[in-house]
Amino acid sequence: MLDWDGLRYFLEVARTSRVSAAALRLGVQHSTVSRRIQALERELGTLLFDKSKATGFTLTEDGLRFFAYAEQMEGALINAREDILGQSQTLSGHLRVGSTEGFGNYVLTPLMVDFQRRYPAITLDIMPVPRFISLSKREADIAISLERPQRGPYLCTKLLxxxxxxxxxxxxxxxxxxxxxxxxxxxxxxxxxxxxxxxxxxxxxxxxxxxxxxxxxxxxxxxxxxxxxxxxxxxxxxxxxxxxxxxxxxxxxxxxxxxxxSFWMHCHEDLRHSNRVMALWDFLKKSVQLNTPLLRGEANSLQYLP
Missing domain, CATH: 3.40.190.10 (Periplasmic binding protein-like II)
Structure with missing residues (x-):
């Protein structure tokens, strides 16, 4: 049987391209991550990464194929956990949202504070950065960008x-x-x-x-x-x-x-069944629509949902 826990190590290395970065995110030793990746490669009978001091750990062709399956399994586990724990009644857990710098600081952050007042059991990471957020590397659960993703397994909507x-x-x-x-x-x-x-x-x-x-x-x-x-x-x-x-x-x-x-909001397709992700998705959609006058220069203050 495949070591399910090893999938976490594989996914973090694939997303960060560095064993040290993956170890930091997982809260384990560098050697533990290396050992887990080697064990997974032995189980699968193939190399999942090309290793280089310059570029770090890069997925091989087999690694890329396995990454797609591993993400599906991760998404299924997340959705199963939420369903079993009954998070449809009491939303909890952690969410990370990335966006453009200006929108993230002047609109998203105060709206997210409002969201957390409504769902105090949810913890939040807000990432307002002057670059694109990579959902394929799981840098965020939801991303708000200037451009619609051209391809990828994403759920996408135009905010306004x-x-x-x-x-x-x-x-x-x-x-x-x-x-x-x-x-x-x-x-x-x-x-x-x-x-x-x-x-x-x-x-x-x-x-x-x-x-x-x-x-x-x-x-x-x-x-x-x-x-x-x-x-x-x-x-x-x-x-x-x-x-x-x-x-x-x-x-x-x-x-x-x-x-x-335009602003576009998107998340990974496998998160459409996550109750907390969809709660935030709907909240942001409604909150941004409410603030259409501000975003179009017809008002001078942010409004909040009742």
């Missing part, structure tokens, strides 16, 4: 379209040349992204508005851009759900400069 506008601090706009039309923007400087480090083409929007030589401050972080704008030296494009909540920022040419992007 949101707006970005050009903003400046009240101090900057009071002492700078007036902006009455697009042609006036040539007299101003801007804050933007580091182009070569963009993790998504959906973040390319400043080039359509101003010349690149007018962008004098760049960052990979939208939070850093927001704080730079507050210093009153330049203009920047920000999501309305961030800037509209801060009275120190004002939109510029808000009838002419409106950028529209």
């Amino acid at each position: 379209d949101y707006s970005l506008k050009l903003y400046g601090s009240t101090d900057y706009l009071a002492r700078s040349a007036p902006i009455r039309s697009l042609s006036d923007l040539g007299k101003h400087s801007f804050i933007g992204y580091v182009e070569e480090l963009l993790f998504s083409d959906r973040l390319r929007y400043l080039d359509d508005i101003v010349a690149t030589d007018r962008v004098i401050f760049k960052s990979t972080s939208v939070i850093a851009q927001y704080h730079a704008a507050l210093q009153g030296q330049s203009l920047t494009i920000l999501p309305c759900f961030m800037a509209a909540q801060d009275p120190r920022l004002r939109p510029v040419l808000d009838d002419e400069i409106v950028v529209t992007r």
Whole structure:
């Protein structure tokens, strides 16, 4: 019989590509993970990983095939545990949600605190990061991204379209040349992204508005851009759900400069039967829809479900 417990070790090494990282996540010694992987490979009669100091543990062709089965077994065990423990009545356990940086800090985090008030037996990890979240590596149970996954065994839904506008601090706009039309923007400087480090083409929007030589401050972080704008030296494009909540920022040419992007929510297909995952899924869907005015720049504060 296959060692079921060995599947946990296999999945963690496959997702982290490092025995040391897998050991840390599993709370065991490095040698224990190595021993378990070797035992599993002996049981299956094949190599599951190619080992390299440079790239770590990379799944072989047999390893990739086994990974798909192991994930299905993991998902079945999770669903069985929830069903047997009756978590449909009292939701408990742990959830991890990853999202884009700005949305994660300014919308998702306060909504997740509200969710935890409703389900105090659930513990949460929130990951607002300026990169894509990998569901295949199980970095999160639910991911919110700028792009719809093109392939993979995922349950996916569009949350909504949101707006970005050009903003400046009240101090900057009071002492700078007036902006009455697009042609006036040539007299101003801007804050933007580091182009070569963009993790998504959906973040390319400043080039359509101003010349690149007018962008004098760049960052990979939208939070850093927001704080730079507050210093009153330049203009920047920000999501309305961030800037509209801060009275120190004002939109510029808000009838002419409106950028529209979308948020997508997705999770691994095998989690659709997880009661706690689906409870959070439905909660986020309803909460974000309730806050459509904020995300489209028509309101200045976050609303909560009754």
